[in-house]
Amino acid sequence: MAEAVTAQAARGAIGDSEFDRDTAVVRREPGVHDIDLSAGWTIAGAVNGGYLLAVLGRALADTLPHSDPFTVSAHYLTASRPGPAVIRTDVVRTGRTLSTGQASLFQYDDEGHEVERIRVLASYGDLDALPDDIRTSAEPPAIPPLDRCFDAQDGPAPVSGSSAIVERLMLRLDPATLGWALGSPSGKGEMRAWFGLADGRDTDPLALLLAVDALPPTAFELGLSGWVPTVELTVHVRSRPAPGPLRVSITTRNLAGGYLEEDAEVWDSADRLVAQSRQLARVRLS
Known part of the structure; x- marks a missing residue:
């Protein structure tokens, strides 16, 4: 399995991959971008929240003077569908090391009314300009080697309907967190x-926005099933990832009132913590 992942690495490159094509936005005019949301990043017909975050992240990178997302906070207002969408961006503030902007994605409903799907506030900077000083108590998650983990398609489908996004990802799940599948x-x-991405494309800062929301929900290991829609998601990008597969660890400490939080850490092949996130999600209790 590890050999297969290595062989894939030559087939995808940053800037020339399915992820890049499907997150590409077209600037119609300053502050307005068009995109056709791909059905390839859906779960049960709904567009994945991490993919959407990467789409808006690319529009903000085209709008702001800095290119790297440092912190991105998104509120998911209504479920997005595959198809045409419009992104409107605004520059909130620009500075020497950080610039801040906001973005909203809109689609039309069945009656032809414009509906806001997601709203984002983000600060961008230059990851390559950050100092090398690291002082942390965080440690990489203990995950078995790739050849001792399981493909997301090895188990039963956790959500009814298609899971097209799974075909575009290289996910190898830790057996210790697969009790729900059994x-x-x-x-x-x-x-x-x-x-990782299925075509072998290495992960860049925009793809980290996808990585934090790509694993099966922790609710499955709590004995719950079905769609777990995101209400709010905040991502902190800490460093540009080294080439190679990432390790993602997600934990939930509290489920109450039909909502849970998920805290994610993303570690690269150089054992660096490259991204963190927290999201609030809604669960179906019956």
Whole structure:
């Protein structure tokens, strides 16, 4: 399995891959971008939240004087569908090291009314200009080697309907967090996996916005099933990832009132913490 992943690495390159094509935005005029949201990044017909974040992240990179997302906070207002969408961006502030902007994605509903799907506030900078000083107590997650983990397609489909996004990802799930697939969820809100893009494209800062929302929900290991829609998601990008597969660890400590939080850490092949996130999501309790 590891050999297969290595062989894929020559087929995808940053700037020339399915992810780049499907997140590409076309500037219609300053502050307005068009995109056709791909059906390839959907789960049960709904467009994945991490893919959407990468789409808006690319529009903001085209709008702001800095190109790298540092922090991105998104509120998911209505479910996005594959098809045409418009992104409107505004520059909030520009500075020497950071610039801040906001963006909203709109689509038309069945009655022809414009509907806002997602709204983002983000600060951008230059990751390559950050100092090398690191002081941390964080440690990479203990995940078995790739050849001892399982493909996301090895188990039963956790959500009814198509999961097209799975075909575009290299996900190898930690067996210790796969009890839900065997009918015996652990009761622990944990999910861990190796992550990459299926065509071998290395992960850049925009793809990190996808990585934090690409694993099966931790709710599955709590004995719940079905769609777990994101209400709010904040991502902190800490460093440009080194080439190679990433390790993603997601934990939930509290489910109450039909909502849970998910805290994610993303580690690169050089054992660096390259991204963190927290999201609030809604769960179906019955």
